[in-house]
Every structure is written in structure tokens, then in C-alpha cells.
Amino acid sequence: MKSSAIFTRAAAGALALGLSTAAFADTWRYAHEEFEGDVQDVYALAFKDYIEDNSEHTLEVYRFGELGESDDIMEQAQSGILEFVNQSPGFSGAWLPAAQIFFVPYLLPTDEQTVYEFFDESEAIHEMFPELYAEHGLELLKMYPEGEMVVTADEPVTSPAEFDNKKIRVMTNPLLSETYNAFGATPTPLPWGEVYGGLQTGVIDGQENPIFWIESGGLYEVSPNLIFTGHGWFVTASMANKEFFDSLSSDEQQMLREAADYAYGVTMEHIQGLADESLAKIQEASDEVTVTRLTDEQIQAFKERAPQVEEAYLEMTGEDGAMLLEQFKADLEAVQGN
Template identity: 75%
Template sequence: MKVQKLLTTASVGALVLGMSTAAYSDNWRYAHEEYEGDVQDVFAVAFKEYVEENSDHTVQVYRFGELGESDDLMEQTQSGILQFVNQSPGFTGALIPAAQIFFIPYLMPTDTETVLEFFEESKAINEMFPELYAEHGLELLQMYPEGEMVVTADEPITAPSGFDNKKIRVMTNPLLAETYNAFGATPTPLPWGEVYGGLQTGIIDGQENPLFWIQTGGLYEVSPHLIFTGHGWFTTAMMANKDFFDGLPEEDQQLIRDASEAAYDHTIEHIQGLAEESLEKIKEDCSECTFTRLTEEQIQAFRERAPQVEEAFLEMTGEDGAALLEQFKADLEAVNEE
């Protein structure tokens, strides 16, 4: 195992006395953006359990708010304070512009089976993204979906005109802001810690998140009208500080890869049916909530605005973005053909 501290004279003496084969253990720090029991936490705990069951290392998991907001977590990871971080491209988009591809509306399929197959087989995700992350000092270990994005608002919305003058909270992500501009809304960047209060006081009129996050975060309490627009899935990424990862012995690198694979499999199993379960809980708890599923005709009115977001993505990302988008579409086509 890797020794991260200089050996003291006493420890050297102990090694000479016959302990030279003793394994050294490290405590690795891992932070994510969600609460206990949420999808990223399920992944982190599964990763921790695998590491600790198969090595002498330990993993300390930090949940939302314990070490700051998402921007803070990325800074701590890049500086080496954290060894691992789980963060959505919604927040890494400013650092890695091409990661914003997940926010081009109606690019991703909507059914769970196709989405999962895409993540398993996509060359864009499994071959191109790791190179992009590496350029910024990050070892990309997994990308995985958490759930279909659902909009909540202060009233039901069935057409782009319904977004007129609506302040919709977005992550600090230029392309997501462009999406809601295209939809006719006023995108309003806001840290997650301020979203509930912003909805409650009318600073913002709506937001988007997967159903489980709307349920566990209680967003439906202050934003009771849920709109299923079918425009995308929430995606997240688990990564390591690259200097830390590259400095590990091969057995630890393989341990981390194996642990991330085990965590991925466990998490994908966890999200099966999670949206339906979360929706039922909201319905049981909220008699005032409404649930609007757009028809294909209604969705088409939004889909027609997607090309301007794609154009903005290409302007933001240049040749890297164009190559990634081409491969992304080829991967989606291959999955749909199967």
C-alpha cells in the first residue's frame, strides 16, 4: 500500500524487527452533493463498503453541506484535500464545458432501459469523457444516471408560453441557462442550499430535479405543480484527484476501479423503480400537488426549441464539443437500433 507520511525512526526499527511486510492503510475522503440515503449517497456507501471489505483502507463519506456547496467540493478535490468527489456535470460544466452535453434538451432517451444501455455502451461516456476530465486533474471513474428531470413550478405548465416571466432555478451551468432561455423562462442560477427558501419566498418560481430529489428535499411542499417535460435525465460523475490516483500502486488503482464498478451496479439496481416510489410518496403527502405529463404534441413545442441549445453548446465547446456530440448521437443511434 502507498505510504503517504515519512517513516519515523521507531517505525523503521519496527520494520527491521520483522514487520517489513505489514500493510499500510489510508483514510480516503469522499464527498458528494446529496443527503443520506439519496442516490449519490447509495453509490458512495457501496464504494466505501467495497474498499473496506477488500483492503485495509477506510473511506470517510461527506454528504451535502458538510464541506460546503458543489463548487467548494470541486476546489477541495482539485487541491487534494478530497481524494474523491461525486458531482453532476451541471456544476462541472463551467470547468469542463463539454460535460454540459447532458443539458441539451431531448438529446437523451426517456425510458430507463434505453438510458441504462446507453451509459453501459457509449463510447462518448466511456472513452472520450475520461480524457476530458483528465485535462483538469480528474480521474473519471464512473458516470451514471440518477433519474428523469422533472420541473416543479408555481402553476401547471403545458407550453413554452407557460414559462413566460417564470424565474426557473438552474445550476451554475451556462447551457442549462440556455435551455430555459429557449423554453421562454428566466433562468436563475442559485446554490442548492437556497432553493427551498427561494421557492417559498417567491425569489424563484420553479426548478428542475429528479423525482427522488424533489421528494426527499421536500421541494413539492413549496413548488407543488410537477411537470413531466421529458427533456432529459440527471447525470452525475464520480471521480478522483488524478495526482492522488496516479500516485497509487497498481493494486490500489485496481481496487478503486473495482469498487466504483461494484458501486455502479448497486446504484443502477437501486434506481430501478425509485422514481415511481418517490412519486407515490409525494401523492400521499401532498393533496394540493398536480402532475402534468405533456402529450407528444405538447412536447414537440418544446423540442422544436432544442436546436438553438445545441448550437449554443457547439459555440461554447468548439471542436471538442462537436466531436463529442457526433459520437454521442452515434452511440444513441446504435442503442436505439438494438
């Protein structure tokens, strides 16, 4: 009888522990904007690994198209359907104007090491952006760069004059439209799902993306002229629904921050050399591809048009944008000084 009672109490204790664990073990959802194996997917899977290795929770990762396009997954994250979302300021710029700072051309340098150090150390990134995202119901976990922006077009371009009358696809981002207006092109907003077909049919004449995305999305097949203008980097952000994040214990919040730090480290290692690898794959796959790297003199012709985009940014964003831009430049100067 005694041993039976001990067994019963032990079994009840184990069941209670199991129920307690189950009660706190949730399945969370994370959606991003890219395909399997792309940079955001690398980040998401590293984030997932850390969470599942360090908690009882599991994380489901959804890739481009599985829950809709960028605007769809952001709406789901802000409404609480998704716990986590990854979205570029290229899309969030419509509702968070200050985030369009990444589309002021020639603000970020093209030197990889300088860019990495900037994202590691920037006060604008680590202190100012979280406050801006919080105002829209989002907890900013990490902002990170994916790669230098490369333009593809129906023919090589080396000057603003050669962009004349070219319809260049842009994200739903007012400042990016200002950039291509300044460059002499005709900016044409288009959802990502329509870009390949738009290039194929001539609805648009070109687009911009980091080179790995041009390769993985097959854009070079219908837009084979690659133009390295040196005007900026593609940047993205990993976020949590703020109400969900605030409901977690301090330990769980810390675990998620550590997961974001871990995923960031994995991702930064992944993108080193990725552009060269992607370009090599493109050139191996197609004999029609041309690569145009603008000279310093050619770049200068585009740089001379950048101030009008910066002015437009300040008009769109007011005091928030002015403060962010000032800090952004100070952070860059500090990194470049080092």
C-alpha cells in the same frame, strides 16, 4: 533461551508486519452532493464497502453541506484535500464546457432501459470523457444517471408560452440557462442551499431535479406542481484526484476501478422504480401536488426549440464539443438500434 529467542523474533516480525500494514492503510475521503439515502449516497456507500472489503484502507463519506456545496467539494478534490468527489456536470459545466452535453434537451431519451444501456456501452462516456476530466486533474471513475428531470413550478405548465416570465432556478451552468431561455422561462442561477427558501418566498417560481430529490429535499412542499417534460436525465460523475490516483500501485488502481463498477451496479439497481416510489411518497404527503405529464404534441412544442440549445453548445465547446456530440449521437443510435 531458545524458545524466548523464537518468541522475540516472532513478536518483532508481527510488529514489523503491523507497522508495514499500517503504513499502507490510509483513510480516504469522499464527498458528494446529496443527502443520506439519496442516489449519490447509495453509490458512495457501495464504493466504500468494496474498498474496505478488499483493502486495508477506510473511506469516510461526506454528504451535502458537511464540507460545503458542490463548488466547494470540487475545489477540495482538485487541490488534493479530498481523494474522491461526486459532482454533476450541471456544476462542472462551468469549467468543463463539453460536459454540458447532458443539458442539450431531448438528446437523451426518457426510456430507462435505453438510458442504462447507453451508459453501459457509450464510447463517449467510457473513452472521451475520461480524457476531458484528466485535463482538469481528475480521474473519472464512473458517470451514471440518477433519474429523469422533472420541473416543479408555482402552477402547471404545458407550453413554452406558459413558462413566460417564470424564474426557473438553474445550476451554475451556461447551457442550462440556454435551455430555459429556449423554453420561454427566465433562468435564475442559485446555489442549492437557497432553493427551498427561494421557492417559498417567490424569489424563484420553479426548478428542475429528479423526482427522488424533489421528494427528499421537500421541494414539493413549496413548489407543488410537478411537470414531466421529458427533456433529459440528471447525470453525475464519480472522480478521484488524479495526482492521488496516479500515485497508487496498479493493483490499487484496479481495485478502485472495480469498486466503481460495483458501486455503479448497486446504484443502477437502486434507481429502478425509484421515481415511481418517490412520486407515490410525494402524493401521499401532500394533497396540493399536481402532476402534469406532457403529451407528445405538447412535448413537440418544446422539442422544436432544442436545436438552438444544441447550436449554443457547439458555440461554447468548439471542436471538443462537436466531436463529443457526434459520438454521443452515434452511441445513442447504436443502442436504440439494438
